[in-house]
Amino acid sequence: MTRVIHTGDTHLGYRQYHRPERKRDYLDAFRQVVDDAAAEDVDAVVHAGDLFHDRRPTLDDIMGTLSVLRTLDDADVPFLAVVGNHEAKREGQWLDLFESLGLATRLGPDPVEVGATAFYGLDFVPRSKREGFELDLDAHDADHAALVTHGLFEPFDFGEWDPSEIFATTDVEFDALLLGDNHHAETAQVDDTWVTYCGSTERTSAAERDERGYNVVEFDGEVDVRRRGLDTREFVFVDLELGEGEGVERVRQRVGEYDLADAVVVVTVEGEGEPVTPAAVEEFALDRGALVARVTDRRETAEESEREVSFADPDDAVRERVRDLGLSDAARSIDETVRASKVADSNVDDVVQDTVADLVADGDPAAFESAGSAGDDDAADEGSDGDEGPVDADVTPDDGTEAPDEDEDEDGQATWGEYQ
Numbered sequence: 001m002t003r004v005i006h007t008g009d010t011h012l013g014y015r016q017y018h019r020p021e022r023k024r025d026y027l028d029a030f031r032q033v034v035d036d037a038a039a040e041d042v043d044a045v046v047h048a049g050d051l052f053h054d055r056r057p058t059l060d061d062i063m064g065t066l067s068v069l070r071t072l073d074d075a076d077v078p079f080l081a082v083v084g085n086h087e088a089k090r091e092g093q094w095l096d097l098f099e100s101l102g103l104a105t106r107l108g109p110d111p112v113e114v115g116a117t118a119f120y121g122l123d124f125v126p127r128s129k130r131e132g133f134e135l136d137l138d139a140h141d142a143d144h145a146a147l148v149t150h151g152l153f154e155p156f157d158f159g160e161w162d163p164s165e166i167f168a169t170t171d172v173e174f175d176a177l178l179l180g181d182n183h184h185a186e187t188a189q190v191d192d193t194w195v196t197y198c199g200s201t202e203r204t205s206a207a208e209r210d211e212r213g214y215n216v217v218e219f220d221g222e223v224d225v226r227r228r229g230l231d232t233r234e235f236v237f238v239d240l241e242l243g244e245g246e247g248v249e250r251v252r253q254r255v256g257e258y259d260l261a262d263a264v265v266v267v268t269v270e271g272e273g274e275p276v277t278p279a280a281v282e283e284f285a286l287d288r289g290a291l292v293a294r295v296t297d298r299r300e301t302a303e304e305s306e307r308e309v310s311f312a313d314p315d316d317a318v319r320e321r322v323r324d325l326g327l328s329d330a331a332r333s334i335d336e337t338v339r340a341s342k343v344a345d346s347n348v349d350d351v352v353q354d355t356v357a358d359l360v361a362d363g364d365p366a367a368f369e370s371a372g373s374a375g376d377d378d379a380a381d382e383g384s385d386g387d388e389g390p391v392d393a394d395v396t397p398d399d400g401t402e403a404p405d406e407d408e409d410e411d412g413q414a415t416w417g418e419y420q
């Protein structure tokens with residue numbers, strides 16, 4: 001029997017809302033997970049990536065992390081982990097540092113056996129490297145096997161990679177796929193393998209409304225996945241639909257119904273009524289002890305917008321506009337990196353530099369030639385009804401050249417990347 005805590009997406013070092021308190025919250029949540037692991041004497045803590053929010057954590061972040069990992073080490077609970085997209089450095093990884101100190105094991109193609117289970121690891125694989133991807137794993141002779149990795153997998157929301165494609169490339173049969181990247185905890189079965197996201201340990205965006213937590217995974221003939229909650233910073237979500245004639249007073253009244261002490265207050269206003277100045281509501285919440293208050297008046301944005309924007313997917317409107325620009329391959333690739341891809345903010349400069357250097361090395365000047373404008377008429381015909389998915393592949397620019405195939409880059413990821 002093997003019992004492990006499966007956690008991930010701890011995003012240590014993230015100073016959400018520019019508040020030092022929030023940075024401490026991420027470390028506190030990680031500490032809770034580790035304290036639970038030590039108290040319950042689990043066989044290991046498995047971390048599925050994004051230990052850090054970006055690849056340049058401060059010395060303070062590293063010291064805090066070391067202190068938490070030492071607690072685990074003192075309790076003789078191994079820390080097994082893979083590298084996520086947020087923290088990935090080009091060469092050595094932070095995880096290697098912790099491994100060199102004896103505080104972590106970086107999972108990879110060699111099985112790490114804990115009790116009756118062999119754990120394998122796969123760091124985040126960028127989209128460009130998924131075609132023809134194969135797992136090359138050493139065999140194991142344990143009763144169970146699990147693969148730990150980081151990325152957006154089917155059958156879950158935002159899934160862009162089918163786990164069975166990965167399973168098909170190896171003889172190792174996995175009892176479980178322990179995942180990070182999607183911050184929403186969820187479990188499903190794919191080809192007789194349990195596939196599970198543990199979720200983030202603290203909210204990294206206001207879209208993460210559910211209680212935060214981690215998984216306890218037991219391998220004992222069968223696989224058993226259970227959720228455990230974490231005591232995280234209070235988030236107060238107030239969604240208001242204003243009626244005619246209602247305005248800021250109504251918003252204040254509703255917000256005032258909650259205990260706001262030390263909370264992050266997220267107010268969303270829709271419906272009819274008068275305009276609501278966010279500052280007026282934010283000040284009201286802060287006066288009542290809120291740590292942070294954010295107000296979004298969706299009606300205001302809708303009125304100011306000249307374009308027809310579907311709020312189900314504003315990215316469609318951005319994609320449409322970018323397509324109209326008639327950018328070269330190189331420029332579109334840079335746009336993808338800066339705006340839409342899962343490259344963490346702090347890594348964008350290096351990735352852009354690498355991308356351009358690669359294109360120059362390829363020596364194909366066409367990559368830098370403008371694709372020509374797709375033209376206003378074409379663009380207008382495309383519409384932006386929000387559920388077309390990839391809309392670019394069939395656009396032919398005015399100059400008659402064939403539009404480059406963009407399937408690989410267009411998958412509705414634009415805003416998701418910012419909070420994963």
Ligand SMILES: [Mn+2]
Nearest residue numbers: 009050181420
């Ligand atoms: Mn993440």
